[in-house]
Amino acid sequence: MTPAQLRRAREALDTFTIETPSWGFADTGTRFGKFFQDAAAIDLGDKLADGGHVHALTGCCPTIAVHVLWDFKPGEDPKAVARLARRHGVKIGAINPNLFQDQCYKWGSFGNNDAAVRAHALQHCYDSVAIGKAVGSEYLSLWFADGTNYPGQGSIRERKQNFEDSLRALHRKLGPKQTMLVEYKPFEPAFYATDIADWGMAYVLAKKAGPRAKVLVDTGHHYAAQNIEQIVAWLLDEDMLGGFHFNDRRYADDDLTLGSIDPYQAFRIFHEIHFFASDRGRMPKIAYMIDQCHNEKPKIEATIETVVMAQALYAKAALVDHDALRRAQAKNNVVDAERLLQRAFATDVTPALHAWRRANQLPVDPLLEHRRTGYARAAATERKRRRRELGLVQGGSFA
C-alpha cells in the first residue's frame, strides 16, 4: 500500500461501524433442527456481554440490535436494559419488532385481511417505538414474513394497501430521532407472493409511509443473479437507502459469514457507497448491521469473522481511484474502468487494518485474541451450569 492508500483506508475505517444482532449470539437453527452450543447466550444479559466482547475486540461494533419478543419481555424496563448494555460497553441499536411468531399471524401481520390482527401488529410496533425512544435507539427495523403461498389465496392489491395504511400509521408514531427501515425478501416463508418481495416494493411502501422511512437491504434477500450493487446505487441516488443486513449466501437466505462465498459482491456494494460519497462530497448515513444465525460455527467467532471481513472490504473499496474512474467512464474505457475496481479489490489492506487497530489500542487479530482470552470456554462452563440450575432445556423458540 502507498502512504496515500494507507491514509484513505484508515480514514474509511474511522467512520465505519457495524451493529451486531442479539439473536446471533443465541441458539438458533435451521428449519429442520438446531445444534446447540454450550457457549450460546441464554438471556439478553449474555447477548449484551457477547456483543460487548466483540466490540472490545474489534472497536467497531458499538451497538447491538434487539428483538422485542425475544429480548424484551412484557413489563421489562427498557431503561434498565439500556443501563445493562452500557455496563458491557455497548448501546442498544435497532429495535426489531416480532411480527411473525404469534399464532395470530398465520395469515400475516400488516398484510392480514383481519383488521383486528393488523391492529394487534400495529400496537406491537407502537410498543417497539416506545422501547426505542426509552433506550435512545435510532432505528426501528421492520421485516415482515407476510405473504401468500398459492395463487388466488389473497388479494395482492388489498394486502399492499393494508401495508400502506399500517406503515403510515406507524410512521406517525416515530420520534424525531427515529428512522423506520423497511426490509424486503423474495420468498420464505411465503412461497407464492411475499408482500414486500423486492426493493421496489419496499421503496414504494417507505415513500408512502413518510420521510423517515427508508429501505433496508439484506444481502441474502435477493435472487442469485440479481445485481445488488445496482439496487444500492439507485437507493443512494434516491436518498432511500437506510441500512444493510450483512450475510453471504450461495443459494438463498443462507446466513453465511460475509464474504465467505463472494467477497467481490460486498466490495462492489461498498464501492457504490464510496463512489456516491465522492460525487456528493458527503458520506450517506447508513446503518450497517449483521443479520446471521450460526448453527455450526461458534457464534462469536462467526460474528468477528464477518466484522473483520466487512472492514477489509470497506477499506479496499475506499481505495478505488474515483478521479481515474470518472476519466475512464467519460472515455468509455471499459478495461481501465474495470481494472480500477479489480486493483483496489486485490490490494492487501492488512497494513491499514493493523495500523488502525494499533492506533485504537485494539488487538491486530481480533479472532485470535478472542480465542486467547478464553471467553467462549468460560461462557460455555458458566452457561452450562446456569442452564442446569434454571432447569432449561436447550431448544424452544427460534431464538
Ligand SMILES: [Mn+2]
Ligand atoms: Mn435481515
